[in-house]
Amino acid sequence: MAVVVGSSIQSRILCSFLGDSSFVRPSPASALHRLFRYNLGGKHVSMQLSRAFSGLANLLFYNGRCANSSTNLNPPLFEQPVMSRNIEEVPNSKRKCLRPGKVSPRRPVPDHILQPPYANSQKSPGISGGPEVHDELGIEKMRASGRLAAQVLQHAGTLVKPGITTDEIDQAVHNIIIDNGAYPSPLGYGGFPKSVCTSVNECICHGIPDSRELEDGDIVNIDVTVYLNGYHGDTSATFFVGDVAEEARKLVQVTKECLDKAISICAPGVEFNKIGKTIHNLADEHCYGVVEQFVGHGVGRVFHSDPVILHYRNNGRGRMLLNQTFTIEPMLTIGSINPIMWDDNWTVVTEDGSLSAQFEHTILITENGAETLTQC
Secondary structure (H helix, E strand, O other): OOOOEEEOOOOEEEEEEOOOOOOOOOOOOOOOHOOEEOOOOEEEEOOOOOOOOHHHHHHHOOOOOOOOOOOOOOOEEEEEEEEOOOOEOOOHEEEEEEEEOOOOOOOOOOOOOOOOOOOOOOOOOEEEEEEEEEEEEEEEEHHHHEEEEEEEEHHHHHHOOOEEEEHHHHHHHHHHHHHHEEEEEOOHHOOOOOOHHHHHHHEOOOOOOOOOOOOOOOOOEEEEEEEOOOEEEEEEEEEEEOOOOOOHHHEEEEEEEEHHHHHHHHOOOOOOOHHHHHHHHHHHHOEEEEEEEOOEEEOOOOOEEEEEEEEOOOOOOOOOOOOOOEEEOOOOOOOOEEEEEEEOOOOOEEOOOEEEEOOEEEEEEEEEEEEEOOOO
């Protein structure tokens, strides 16, 4: 799943599954008040970028709902609208804008299932300050968690059809993860209420499964993370619902190609910024936008850790390490790349209602390149 972090390199907010809200009103007690200024009654959150890129990670990988801060650190380097759209239909399309449905109660997890530390805290633990580099035992556990995540995602994809609700998909994902002795990593992370993210049409990421039925012509990203034997495996894919228009099919196809091509250039010693360049170049060839506010991340013993993986062109530093694991998860759009967050503090949609697609894999850096852990 994706994560939110600030980068002084490009003066941007980067957001991921950590559910951090660069776009929402801050709540008291959160460290984010040091970085964000919210004007009550206004429509913008201003981000103050006064630290180095790496130093921001521990603050931004946090699902805070901070209150208004009177602290004015530096002039804002970024402003992001947080208003809801008033349109019912997407411009130049018969498709209706996505609307929230009813969310069912949180599903229980048996006591014998090993749970991550954050499971019942309702708080995000933040991002680990170091990379996930594994010994032989750790690699085998990462392979096991990645394989299970891939199998769960594959099963979830077979359920996608017109008429099924995303809540029904969540129930199936929850059950199969539990049946395999694992914990659904999203559940309880920063208060996230479900076991999987389901992002439909213009939803960029972090969609909460609810009572809305999938409709013929929809596309839906299903983002699965499992916690098995103390290790997280994280993956996602975008699926077609019934008869999907060629415009949407092409977007999904190119997004998958962006992920595959990015993985192909990974190897020990390769600079992380080559990932963003590779993805952005291919997206440009097809005139698609690359969402910049959401990033990939280290994954393993913790859900989110260093490094931060930017999917757009950047001058970030850092190189890949042997036996390191992290995710790559590009999000492409047909139109605007600007995100708007719903009042649930999780669901993020495109500003103009244009379609968005995402694919994600957890990879392991090997002597010969990269091994994709989240595939069947």
